[in-house]
Amino acid sequence: MSEGKRDTDSATGQSPDGLLPRLLETISSGHFAPGQRISESELARQLGVSRGPIREALGRLEGRVVERRPNLGVRLIEMDREKLEELFRVREALEGMAARLAAENSTNTDLQRLTGLLEQHERVIQGDAQGGYLQGIGDEDFHVSIVSASGCGTLKRILMDEVYFQLRLHRRRSGTQPGRARAALSEHRAIVDALYARNPERAEIAMREHLRSARFSALGALEE
Amino acid sequence: MSEGKRDTDSATGQSPDGLLPRLLETISSGHFAPGQRISESELARQLGVSRGPIREALGRLEGRVVERRPNLGVRLIEMDREKLEELFRVREALEGMAARLAAENSTNTDLQRLTGLLEQHERVIQGDAQGGYLQGIGDEDFHVSIVSASGCGTLKRILMDEVYFQLRLHRRRSGTQPGRARAALSEHRAIVDALYARNPERAEIAMREHLRSARFSALGALEE
DNA sequence: AATTACATTACTGTCAACAGTTTTGAGAAA
DNA sequence: TTTCTCAAAACTGTTGACAGTAATGTAATT
Structure with a gap:
């Protein structure tokens, strides 16, 4: 972390x-x-x-x-469609910046940790979910790791206090779209690639695309 | 508003x-x-x-x-150089998104209000500061107006509670760079232009550039 | 039977007091 | 004079009690 x-x-x-x-x-x-x-x-x-x-x-x-x-x-507070969408918009803005900063500031340990999380994620998708990366929890781990790697404490605090927190509460009641985990994995890979390449611009774009997809997925899962 | x-x-x-x-x-x-x-x-x-x-x-x-x-x-909490920089990074992310959303959602009333603020700003620069637009206060008005025009309540709440608030506290102790007001005005104009053009991409970019300049200015003013 | 008026109840907002911890300051020893 | 010891003072964390306000349920009236 x-x-x-x-x-x-x-x-x-x-x-x-x-x-x-x-x-x-x-x-x-x-x-x-x-x-x-x-x-x-x-x-x-x-x-x-x-x-x-x-x-x-x-x-x-x-x-x-x-x-x-x-x-x-x-x-x-009740989480309606509008509030959920707003949360993802805020996430997109803040985590996009986090990815940008992480591309500049992350240490090797940070990157190794992210690679490890990618591997866990992959194992989960391939069925042998031997533990750890529960969908939702593991995904949050990934994002928190990037935010931490950004080195920006304020960014991290706001995301933790304002965003992740409410999303966690919401996840208790709502499921995920079926094929989402697989798509998420390749998007995560794109982000980590950009971090390894130390390319802030590409890292931010990859993160924002990922969260835009996540938003559509979450909103889609809302009408079951 | x-x-x-x-x-x-x-x-x-x-x-x-x-x-x-x-x-x-x-x-x-x-x-x-x-x-x-x-x-x-x-x-x-x-x-x-x-x-x-x-x-x-x-x-x-x-x-x-x-x-x-x-x-x-x-x-x-004491506002050191690092914390100030972090606040501006968060601002850049959040207000960039706000400008994007405002380009999509703002009403005509919103845009008229912004035009009015630009005119006040101009009058201040030209010397006949007949009132209203005190540097700092007026600048915050401008930004709050855009955030409000975005229609995203969560975005607004976070900016108000977490960012503007601390910056206001900091402004009490620190001055502004000399020529800053004039540069800020033209940057503000670029943002409003993009909003009128209903161009989200351009609005976000303009806002982020503006806040990057503001960050440099604020950090520069810190070493007096 | 349905509706209104009213008394009871429950709950929020606030306060003063108590227990435990940290800081302060006086006095003794070096 | 300086340093160490230790008791007094101050402050935080928590509690139970009180005042004022909204919700609830009963009884009387239409």
């Missing part, structure tokens, strides 16, 4: 203890319907803490995962 | 009352040095509320404006 910079392990909130991850797990476990009110007391009881920390954690998720309205509490 | 979509007025937090703006005003007034510890009790006293709401508000600023370390409290 690159060892450049200090990589504040990002992820929406790393403050005091590990409450936020548990809260997210609880929220996204499906206990709560997409538009339904989420009771702070309920969460507090369920996680065994007082309402104070819960309120802080929810506040940190505001706008991203949760919507708060005065005196009415918070509700899970 | 465009009237497309619902434009959750964005800006880092709009939850309960207007505490967050006041807190920001207090923080960024210069009372606190960039790396210095910020006392919650102190802020609470100064703003006339209890520590609870202060903690929530600070949590919402975590990672953007403020850095929190367990049991040690929060500190103003």
Whole structure:
């Protein structure tokens, strides 16, 4: 995962203890319907803490995962077609830049790691999915690795906090298009090729094309 | 400012009352040095509320404006050369996409507004700064208008919360390069031209070039 | 039976107080 | 005078309680 910079392990909130991850797990476990009110007391009881920390954690998720309205509490943001498309547009912009920077800044270790992920991906497609590269998880690993290799902490933080996060929540409810994994692999290869060639322009273009395809696929999978 | 979509007025937090703006005003007034510890009790006293709401508000600023370390409290994030460069890279990516989308989606009202801002900008340069377009503020207006005209709420929210916000904080301490306003004007014109032509590709390129120049200017102004 | 008015309930926003940790500062030793 | 020790002070993290507001359910009326 690159060892450049200090990589504040990002992820929406790393403050005091590990409450936020548990809260997210609880929220996204499906206990709560997409538009339904989420009771702070309920969460507090369920996680065994007082309402104070819960309120802080929810506040940190505001706008991203949760919507708060005065005196009415918070509700899970619902992921409609429009929001999903917007997320992919933001991804295209940010990860395109990440690929560009990675072509300039990535270390050899970064590139080796990416090659390894490509091989895992290939094994999954050829059936002997001996582990690791679960579709979705593995794909995210690939993209996170590139973003890390870009050496731009701000870019990474925003992508983690704002984009990947919501997409992960969405993936829980939605499947993937059938032949997608195979197409994705060759697109991933094109990106890594450009990185090895140290060609920023080509890396950015390859990444943006890849994410445009991913957008179409995700939107297509939405109408099942 | 465009009237497309619902434009959750964005800006880092709009939850309960207007505490967050006041807190920001207090923080960024210069009372606190960039790396210095910020006392919650102190802020609470100064703003006339209890520590609870202060903690929530600070949590919402975590990672953007403020850095929190367990049991040690929060500190103003300091804007060094690297962070400033990263912010402009993110801007280039996101606003490039915004310009592209604006070329496709902007309404006539949006375009008229942009033309108006260009004229204000011109008047400022020609000396009779009769009001409105203060350098910095006016420039931000221009960019926010384009982002709004893109019709992409997510893009707008991220730019507002993550990017403009920190840049505004930085502008308080740093000046601008001398001839910058004039160069910026012609770059702005190129962008608006592309929007009128409904040419997404050209709009994105123009915006990215503009922000690359702005990056050089800002970094140059940093070593005074 | 359907509808409106009203009292009860539940929940959010806020506060003051407590426990644990870090920092500060005074006093003793070198 | 400088350095080390240790107790006091300050601050963060968390809790339970209180005030005000929205939702709920019951009873009376049409």
